[in-house]
Amino acid sequence: MKSFLISDNQDTLIGMRLAGIKGVPVGNRQEVLEQLYKALENAEIQILIVTQSVMEMAEKEIMEAKMQRDYPLIVEIPDKQGPGRGDYITRYIREAIGLKI
DSSP: OEEEEEESOHHHHHHHHHTTOEEEEOOSHHHHHHHHHHHHHOTTEEEEEEEHHHHHHSHHHHHHHHHHOSSSEEEEEOOTTOOOSSOHHHHHHHHHHOOOO
């Protein structure tokens, strides 16, 4: 199972590379979309990791892919600044199954 990271933060890329996860740096929305579609076309990638700021740049497209596809599993992680948009577990449950807890 191959994991892949899309991040706008060099520190996150380095940290994930140390854990054995390859990734690409992006700087704007267009780059995010290009890398997102490349990753979605790559059948080897089973887990796609995006940072919080990348999600903010292309939330609509990422969420569409997340909800319409079985693979890859798309996971959002906090930026190095830490979580800034509330409780991730509660939000993830709400997005995944539509249950408000």
